[in-house]
Amino acid sequence: MKNTVPGQIDLLALDNQFCFALYSASLAMTKTYKPLLDKIGLTYPQYLVMMVLWEHDGILVKNIGEALFLDSGTLTPLLKRMEAAELLTRNRDEIDERQVRIHLTKQGKLLKKAAKEIPLQIMCASGQTKETLINLKTQLSQVRNDLTESNLS
Secondary structure, three states: OOOOOOOOOOOOOHHHOHHHHHHHHHHHHHHHHHHHHHHHOOOHHHHHHHHHHHHOOOOEHHHHHHHHOOOHHHHHHHHHHHHHOOOEEEEEOOOOOOOEEEEEOHHHHHHHHHHOOHHHHHHHHHOOOHHHHHHHHHHHHHHHHHHHHOOOO
8 A cells, every 4th residue: 555645756665766776776886897897806996096096196095085975984994905905005295294195006007007998888888878977977966966065964
């Protein structure tokens, strides 16, 4: 038996939840990335860090955290594992020793070439056009920003 008046949407039905559609799409996306990233020896969070570093090598840990919306408690163990895998180095900043600066190693830089085709493979797997994915990314970024700025968070 439905909990709605005829013509009204059941706001608590799972299939009507934007958050569940987003969550399940995220799970599907991560699952699709897994075999591609396994081939180059990265987890999805490590891949995200590498993308930030391939774009901005030598940045501070706090800047990586800001780019990925991760706190230092999540990011630090991840960076330590990546350092142990010889993908990056962590060093105290010369100007402010309280800050840690991250640099790619030669191995980390070379990994970019191995990852080059992954975005195209993901786009093909999604069955969406480049334009559709760009528009969806823009909309999702706006939803994220609005939620971050809301009084509820």
